[in-house]
Every structure is written in structure tokens, then in C-alpha cells.
Amino acid sequence: MTDQTPAPDNALSAARAVLERAPLIDGHNDLPWVIRIDRAARGDVIAYDLKRVHERADTDIPRLREGMVGAQFFAAFQPTNAPHPARTALEQIDLIRRIEEAHPDVFWPARRAADYGLAKASGRIASFIAVEGGVGLENSLSPLRIWHAAGVRLMTLCHNESLDWVDSATDAPRNGGLNAFGRAVVGELNRLGIVIDLAHTSHDAMRRALDVTEAPVALSHSNAYSLCDHPRNAPDDVLKRLKANGGLVMATFVPGFVSQRLRDWLRRSRDASGKATLAPDPKAQLAELEAKHGEAPKASLGEVADHVVRLVETAGLDHVGIGSDYFGGASPVGLEDVSRFPHLFAELVRRGFSGRDLEKLSSKNMLRVLRRVEAVGASLRKTRTPAIGRIEDFPEP
Numbered sequence: 001m002t003d004q005t006p007a008p009d010n011a012l013s014a015a016r017a018v019l020e021r022a023p024l025i026d027g028h029n030d031l032p033w034v035i036r037i038d039r040a041a042r043g044d045v046i047a048y049d050l051k052r053v054h055e056r057a058d059t060d061i062p063r064l065r066e067g068m069v070g071a072q073f074f075a076a077f078q079p080t081n082a083p084h085p086a087r088t089a090l091e092q093i094d095l096i097r098r099i100e101e102a103h104p105d106v107f108w109p110a111r112r113a114a115d116y117g118l119a120k121a122s123g124r125i126a127s128f129i130a131v132e133g134g135v136g137l138e139n140s141l142s143p144l145r146i147w148h149a150a151g152v153r154l155m156t157l158c159h160n161e162s163l164d165w166v167d168s169a170t171d172a173p174r175n176g177g178l179n180a181f182g183r184a185v186v187g188e189l190n191r192l193g194i195v196i197d198l199a200h201t202s203h204d205a206m207r208r209a210l211d212v213t214e215a216p217v218a219l220s221h222s223n224a225y226s227l228c229d230h231p232r233n234a235p236d237d238v239l240k241r242l243k244a245n246g247g248l249v250m251a252t253f254v255p256g257f258v259s260q261r262l263r264d265w266l267r268r269s270r271d272a273s274g275k276a277t278l279a280p281d282p283k284a285q286l287a288e289l290e291a292k293h294g295e296a297p298k299a300s301l302g303e304v305a306d307h308v309v310r311l312v313e314t315a316g317l318d319h320v321g322i323g324s325d326y327f328g329g330a331s332p333v334g335l336e337d338v339s340r341f342p343h344l345f346a347e348l349v350r351r352g353f354s355g356r357d358l359e360k361l362s363s364k365n366m367l368r369v370l371r372r373v374e375a376v377g378a379s380l381r382k383t384r385t386p387a388i389g390r391i392e393d394f395p396e397p
């Protein structure tokens, strides 16, 4: 063998074999928002043209194929403090449906767990719709049923800000985690058969939701707090409760939630610069800090693998998945775009995970959650009528 010939990467071939059998279910991708804010496309899916590689973004059809993605949860995101959240939620749900409609040969509109297998059998990618941020409810339960009718099968309760009924991980608590209306939201999601996603909620909100939910939950894009102490990550007591709940935590790639080194650097540099909070333009702020304090540490694929290992140690092998949160911004070295998933699985092969273990992480755990959430919903709908009303109808007892 000449030195120009790279050694065969057995780990990578093993990873690809796993993903061939069990293509990845990725718990979170913000492509719909990327298409909405793209200056040329402005929300027009056809103008954006997912068939070509978007070098400056991270998600398109050629790279989803290369990444061996079998199902994608696309986020219908609404910013908390922008006007018209209910309208924005509908527009983003519609945008995801337009992605499905524009590429029927690629995306399989997925509304049930069984659609994963049907998509795979027909060589397509199952497209699941997730709402990110309960602000689009505008404090009413009705939109939940309309979202469900439109195909939504997972809901992230809030984003970076606390709402009138649920506390965010990255904002001041106002509701002791989850108040009476928040508990009604959880109950109605259970009844409808929509997965409750506790990514972004405060640790207390996670605990309160686990107290009341009748179905498994997901943390669709969250890491282990014990490895990186960002409040977006899940504490050990919550991770341990996923066993009894039957739910799962999906390891995420957002550098600030991955790397404690980056987190410590940001903390030190911000202290030195006298700035405590994120500027409106994090990119510009990072550039400014780097000019003063030198280059920031970069999160890496290996550190994401560290989180997967820690999550498995804490929550159990049956309760972990992957939720990349590709959002068109920074990502760890080695995980630059959606084509890179096999490389993460190759690293997990090197860490000693068997093929069977990795099939659980790639898809089987999330499929079990989806099936169970569907079954719980079907049974609750036989005995329970729809929960109706607005937040004022749910005073704290």
C-alpha cells in the first residue's frame, strides 16, 4: 500500500452497515426556518431548491442521502417575542408540508411510526413535523388539535424564553416549571398522540412534565448537563427518570451545549469584556471576543460522542437517540452538515458500541417512543373528551 492510499476505515464501514439497516431518525432540524429567512428564497421551497448542495448551509437532499437519514423531524419554529406567533407556526407547518409536496420522490409525509418503515421500503426519507415553541398556542388549547390535524407529531413546549405556562431553561422561572394550563397542554398532547418534547424547558419543567405525562417524552435536542453545564442540557435525575417513563434524550450538536471548554472560554471572555448576556448578533460578538481573547475552542465530533456515552450511562441504552439541531449556524468540527452522521456512528463503533446498540440509538428507541405515544393517545381518546379553553380557564388550584 502506498502512502497515498488511506487505510480502510472499518469503523466507518461498520457504521454505514448499521445505518443501511436502521437509517437515522434525527430529532431536530431547523431547515424550515433557514428557508424562511433565506434572502433569495424567502420561504419559497421550490426557489430554495433542496436538490442542490447548499455549501453555506448544512441541510439539503444530496447530503441527507449521504448522511443516511431515514427520518427527519423538521421544526416549525416560532420566535417567542416576534409578532403573530400563531400565524408563524401555521406558516412553518405549511412550509414543511410544501417541502414534502415539492419532493414526493424524496420525502414521505410521516404521521405515524409505521411511516418510517414505509419510507425506508420505498427509498424515501420520512418527514415528521414538529412544532418548536408553544408560543404559537397564544395560550389556547385549540391550536393543538389543528396542529395535529395538519400532521404535527412532536411539540417542543417552549424555546429560549419562559411562556405564561412553562419555564424555559434559559429564562427566569415564572411557573414553578409548569402551571395548571401547562399541565393541560401536556394532557391534551397525550390524548392527541403528539410527543412531548422537553428540550428547551427548565429542569423543573422537565420534572413537572414527567410527573404528569401518561406517555413517553423526548428531549429532542439536549445533552448531558453533567458533561457541559449549560442549562439547556438535562440533569442526571431527569435522565434517570426516562427509564420509567420510556422516553428518550437525543444528543445534540450545538457547540455551546456540547463543549464545556467552549463554555468556560465564553464565560471567562465575557467576564473580561464586562458582558454578561448574548448580543443580538452572536457571530459578531464571538468575533469581537476572539479579537480580544484569541480563538475560541471548537466543539468536536469526539465531544458529541462523549455526550452519547454519558447519556447511555445515565439514562440507559434504550433511552438515547440523536437530535442534531442543524440550524444553518455553527456546528462541531467533524459534524459540519447532515452528510456527517455516519462519521459520528463510526466514532461510536470505536467506543465499543455494537451494531445492535447503534440501531437503538439511530432509530429503534425513537420508533418505540412514537409507537407508545400513538397507543396511549388512541386509548385516551376512547375515554377522554378534548380539553378546551384558554389559560384563564385554568387557575392554579
Ligand SMILES: [Zn+2]
Residues within 6 Å of the ligand: 132, 200, 221, 325
Ligand atoms: Zn431548539
